[in-house]
Amino acid sequence: MAASSKRSRATTKRNTTRTSGNPAKRPIVEAAPITAGDWIGAARLRTLPLAVAPVIVGTGAAQLIDPELHWVIALACLAVAVLLQIGVNFTNDYSDGIRGTDAQRVGPARLTASGQVNPRTVLIIGLSFFALAALVGLAIVIRTGQWWMLAVGAVCIIAAWFYTGGKRPYGYLGLGEVFVFVFFGLVATLGTTWVQAFQLPQEAWLGAVAMGLFACAVLLANNLRDIDQDREVGKRTLTVMIGRRATQAIYTLFIVVPFLIAAFIALLYPIAWLGMLALLAGIPAILIVWTYRLPKELVVALGLTSLTALAYAGALYWAFVG
Template sequence: MAAPSRKKNRPKKKQAPRGNPQKAPVVVAKATPATLGDWIGAARLRTLPLAFTPVLIGTGAAMIIDTRFHWVLALACLAVAVALQIGVNYANDYSDGIRGTDDHRVGPARLTASGKAKPRTVLTVALVFFALAAVAGIAVVIRTQHWWMLAVGAVCIIAAWFYTGGKRPYGYAGLGELFVFVFFGLVATTGTTFVQVGLVPQESWFGGVAAGALACAVLLANNLRDIDQDRAAGKRTLSVLIGRRATQVLFTLLMLVPFPIAVALALFYPVAWLTLLALLPAAAAILIVWTYRDPRELVVALGVTSLTSVMYGVGIAWAFIV
């Protein structure tokens, strides 16, 4: 009787994959779809006080001319400002994401760069908010009959898009702070005053300068945080152009400029002295910017700067009203 074969009991050897192992397919983990929290985070709520401050100051300045509270127009101006602010944040997410600028960002992850949302979806959301700003702006124009302001609104939306959008975004050429000062400071403040009373008193201009300076400070804190990543990506923000130390100096000046304005206004509107309380968060933001060790600390500075802005806006508006 023949002995049973042992070959059947031997374990089979695993065959090595054929071909060049370096050319083996790489499995890439698919990003999880964006949640509601991700979309809210991409709206960058820390920056929204920049939309409130000029509307508060502009409305207060309007009540110097006419003591009636034009609440419908004031709310419409606020809707324009908030929608533009959110729209530009989503537009930045889209534009920086498709360029690869946000691939190594330090702050909160972006929707486009992280792959959690399709670029076209992020762009669509940005355009929706721009459209909402346009609708609110058209409503203001119809109510006030100042038809020439349609051109102002169109320029605001175009400026919001070309901050990081288009072939030659001005945010990549160190001009972001200048445009922020003009549109989120002077235009937003004096425009809010004008649509309510048809005039722009000097108080509105002073308030616009202060609001613009604080808005620029927020942008500087953001760009200082991302200075190394922006330099590597070829994004020539003002911080990249002038360097870290000069950015810290400029940030400090922008944070302090509004307070001499408040002191000057307090000579005629005594309640404006209370605006000096905003020096507390302003000093905290300045301290963080000068002493930070981890760029993530500047996210806190950004939020504190926004808090300073809204506190300042409330104080100046209250001084004008009472």
């Protein structure tokens, strides 16, 4: 019996992975092999509605100026947004993984932190998505003649990398929400409108603010889920800085304000009232954020928040073109 217990402890010790440090320097351990599902999980599909929603709103705002749907440009904008989002997700996996801050995360697979995937491979995949986004963006610039937008695209990619990459990533300094609001809200929405209509009506600005707030809400839910681990490894997200209660309050505000914007838009475009139906997903998300007991419950809140943004965007599009 004692010998069996010793063998069990030895086996457990042999199969236990380290929780910090560069995965590339860890000893190889026995574990379930990485599957296609793990790669898909690393792309974090729950976040992709946040890439789609601004393009929908921006396209609808453009059609207020030019009723014709420029579907080729709209699809190209969608491709840029999705490719950038996936690129950010993979480069975050790489950067957080080599710092050892992803070792005990809840949620999607962390390829780099698992120690079973070469960190360089994850980095190359992330940069490849950035490159594809740049190529599609270049095509949009050539098609529209808006050469100055090359600078905007370059800034987007640089900002995406330094979110968690580099020596002093701003995502570790409580500035992640600023990046998300500006690039996944304002730039994504207004850029989509501009390349299709060459004007920025107030509807585009209102929609862009709403999209930015939803994106920030998703980030807050994500960081609330990881607050304990982030504290341990010194990752100073806004959530770590202000604590759980303040994060829950700001998250709620970021969900509610877009619906106040929708109510204002509905004064001119009554169909926008249908955007309130998105609260069917938004309210449960808020309740989960305030009442969760286990971090994994916030994965559901994150997904519901993304779906709220997508449904809201669809309602605004209908309001603008209906």
